[in-house]
Amino acid sequence: MNRNPKRPGLRLAAVGATALAALALTACGPDITAGADDETASDRLQAPTAEQPEGEITIWDRSGDLYEVFDAVIDEFNEKYPNIKVNHEAVDINAKLQNTLITGTDVPDGVFLDDALVSGFADHLWDLSDVLDPYVGDIAPQKIDATTVGDGIYGVPYDLNPGLLFYNAAALDAAGVDATAIDTYDDLLDAARAYQEAVPESHPIHLEQSAFLGQLQLEMYASQLGTSIGDADGELRLDSPEYEQILTFLDTVQSEDLGTRAEYLSPTDIAELENGNQVFYPWAIWFDFAPQQLLPETSGDWRAMELPAWEDGGARSGAMGGSSFVLPKEGENSELAWLFYEFLMYDEAGYSAVWGINDIYPTGLNTSIPAYLPAADPAKPLFDPIEALGGQDLWEVATTAGAQIPSGTAIPSWWNGAVDYLGTDLQKMLDGDLTPAEVITDSSDAIQTNLIDRQ
Structure with missing residues (x-):
């Protein structure tokens, strides 16, 4: 689900677009039923080994407030990785991604994608089991399960929607x-x-x-x-x-x-x-x-x-709902895109910039919580109490609830x-x-x- 509190029309329209796009995938998308059993080590993305990796990546996100939030984190990412240029593009992902992956033309290195669509694209995506291994024990189990196909994990979990x-x-x-x-x-x-x-x-x-x-x-x-x-x-x-x-x-x-x-x-x-x-x-x-x-x-x-x-x-x-970041195999620099998502989700500077107080959300992004459990600490709120809820500390309520979601x-x-x-x-x-x-x-x-x- 595309949450966009300042632009409700965009969010509600995205719901219908997701349904239509996924219906098309059901009819003519890639067959994933045999992919997991045939998986080899070459299907698993590996992190760069260079101390200061260099290159250029293309990242697709939906237009709207979340795009602006992720865009604002790029400068902080470049403080850590000054030699990686990030081309951040606002794209109608549901309309464009399928044909892009099928044709293999101008394939992005990373894409923001609804969890409900990940399995339908799995044949075209990197298995992220190895790069996620240091973090997987600290990610909400439901999110790992939602992006698992066979023995592989095909998404970097973004949000938890308790x-x-x-x-x-x-x-x-x-x-x-x-x-x-x-x-x-x-x-x-x-x-x-x-x-x-x-x-x-x-x-x-x-x-x-x-x-x-x-x-x-x-x-x-x-x-x-x-x-x-x-x-x-x-x-x-x-x-x-x-x-x-x-x-x-x-x-x-x-x-x-x-x-x-x-x-x-x-x-x-x-x-x-x-x-x-x-x-x-x-x-x-x-x-x-x-x-x-x-x-x-x-x-x-x-x-x-x-x-x-x-x-x-x-x-x-x-x-209820949720999104992750996926890395297409045909992307030129998917391993560098992994560094961007690693920073965004598992570095305190990154996830604090996403959910914390920023120019786009003056009191913090409060329509989801992180899927990364160390970032979703009930005692360390990333967004402020909400005046429209009578000043209630929704962070504490949501993180406590989120911790109870069973594996799926x-x-x-x-x-x-x-x-x-x-x-x-x-x-x-x-x-x-x-x-x-x-x-x-x-x-x-x-x-x-x-x-x-x-x-």
Whole structure:
């Protein structure tokens, strides 16, 4: 997901572009099913050995605020590596990367890429297992798993996007509902029922109406339970007690009329947030953009907490979205691009410049946290408390939540294609037209037949 708090249109447009690009990859992209078993040492990128390596690299990022953040770090990188010239280009990656890798023409040395797309490009990318080896033990396991294909790691993990429960503390307090007493999803249902009793016209819990984002949120819930739509071999595992539990919860919200059906931060969604009808929003950390930029009437009323657990003592967060940096094999100086990403993610000067106070984000970049655990220390905040959350220390909440995310698996190359089936069937369930069991059966059959069997 491309988080861009100052330019919401760009971020929301990127969501659709990611889905379309990945659908194309599912149909005609590289076949990765045999690549991992045939991997040789020559597929693994090695770091430069020269004390002061020299050369020129081309780095692709999306246009927008993150591009500006990464661009501003180049001067500090050049203080450490003065003989490496960085050509930093703002590119429509989803539209351009596939053809560039297939033709092998003007291939960049490094690319910012959604985690959901990494496996589909793996045949064209360096296995980063060797260069990441000194750091891999200190990287959030979910992020390593998300970019692992076979025995290789194909992305330098960038961000961690822990799921959080955002809630309108002022509205809940006025209704006599204590949000801080919510420990499980059953507690959340009880709190929503109590709020609706106090505010009869309300529909307290957000129910996502976008098929793509609805599936992404579904995977956040599944991540809490240590599962995902595909296993480590890309095999479907939707038919499971975990998905039945999640879908039953969502079906309960819709059947009891406890949910607001709206697309993420659409005009309807914003209106229901502002008028106090929608007061619970289980979402990734990047929802904090809303009270900072889009909710002037209730800005300052919102707070964030860890997600409820599915059972007592269970994980209080799951991953929702995320991006990494990949290094194409056809790049002329990929080993030098690795040094740039190593500095950006694992050098204190680099990650402090990305998430800390800077000219682009005067209070720090607060829509994600680092995937590198030493950088995500709850006691050493990189961004400031957020005024729109009542001065809450979101860094402490998010890093504590992020540390609880269970390990996962690689995101299968057919994930985005599954939106046509699982994402769509989920919406039919929220319309009241399918049961949770029917979603599992119908989606599993369609994904297996139309996506997995055709690879």
